[in-house]
Amino acid sequence: MSVFIGVLIAILCYSMLNIGQALQKKAASTLPDIEKTDLKGNLKNFLKNPVWLIGWIMATVQWYI
Incomplete structure (x- = not known):
């Protein structure tokens, strides 16, 4: 049973x-060109984009499961 749960958790994380x-790539394609924006502007653009944030949260949380 524990192997089955381990496999399910691995599939969930992956x-x-x-x-x-x-989601991050989809959201990044809608943002202004990175080369034409300064660092502060880029951070603001990424962090204010809800789709990018959801993708980032999902990718980060899976590392802790």
Whole structure:
């Protein structure tokens, strides 16, 4: 039974990582060009984008599961 739970957790984590990265890439494609924006502006753009934040949270949380 514990192996089954371990496999389910691994599948969940891997899915969260992939979905999180896909959301981050989708959101990043809608942001202004990174090279034309300063560091502060880039951070502001990323952190104010809810889709990017959800992706980042999913990708980060899966590391702690």
